[in-house]
Amino acid sequence: MIKENNILEELTRLIVDGDDEKIKEITKKALNTGIDPYIIIDALNKGMKIVSKRYEDRDIALPELILAGDAFQASMDIIKPKIKRKSEKKVGRLVIGTVQYDIHTLGHELVKTMMEVEGFECWDMGGDVPDEKFIEKVKEVNADILGLSALMTTSMPKQKDVIDALKKEGIRDRVKVIVGGAPVSQEWADKIGADGYGKDAIEATIVAKKLLKIE
Structure with a gap:
């Protein structure tokens, strides 16, 4: 020991x-x-x-x-x-990236890694992703979870913009949105109408599994 x-x-x-x-x-x-x-x-x-x-x-x-x-x-x-999973079957589909005007990708890359470990199929959009690109990918792969990262206070409002864009497209109820990043908080997540908030990669993975009711 x-x-x-x-x-x-x-x-x-x-x-x-x-x-x-x-x-x-x-x-x-x-x-x-x-x-x-x-x-x-x-x-x-x-x-x-x-x-x-x-x-x-x-x-x-x-x-x-x-x-x-x-x-x-x-x-x-x-x-x-x-890592041996209980099943090789994918447990969910995740689209993740850093919002527009923010090039920092470290945070969401760690989340993606942890989600893959837990059996999620992941699409990494990279950094500085325009709102419409998130929408296109969510529709293309029929995502269960959309992860939006913001590492700067100036880029945080883009998380809300993406959520608003999902509503405008009429697909907000089809995908769960998790937000994260150094300046992001649970209070901010609640304010913009996100489904969950992940302080770090482990917590984001736990939140995603809870939202999809995965044991």
């Missing part, structure tokens, strides 16, 4: 340090030791929460946040093939 805890603590530290090379080695070590992949993911997410909080408090700059995200992704690339 002590050895397992040491490995998990090191994984958390490597996320904070943004070491995307060393974390590959330790992730493989964790799996070879027999640590459950989901416990490893919890350790990674703990590191991301630390980094996100430091970024919100302006203790670190965006490049350091990006390095942490790269380390998270490097570890997840190794973990994902090792």
Whole structure:
């Protein structure tokens, strides 16, 4: 147990340090030791929460946040093939991206990774996505969930614009909308009529499963 805890603590530290090379080695070590992949993911997410909080408090700059995200992704690339799902059947369809006028993609990319782990089929729209592109993709793939990320206060209103566009197209009741991003809050989600709010990748995944009534 002590050895397992040491490995998990090191994984958390490597996320904070943004070491995307060393974390590959330790992730493989964790799996070879027999640590459950989901416990490893919890350790990674703990590191991301630390980094996100430091970024919100302006203790670190965006490049350091990006390095942490790269380390998270490097570890997840190794973990994902090792996760055994109850069924290979896809549990839902997710369209996700960062709203227009915002080029930051790290947050929603982490959510996409976690959703894929949980069995969602995902379409990543990237950053600076115009409202109409979200609408087109939701209709094209018949999405169950639409994830809208905003990493700047100036881009947050675009989340509401997309929701309004869904209403205008007459498809708002066909898709659940989850919003997230550093400046976003539950209060904001409620104000703009979103179905859910995810503070981080783990929480967003939990919210998505609850909205679709997935056990």
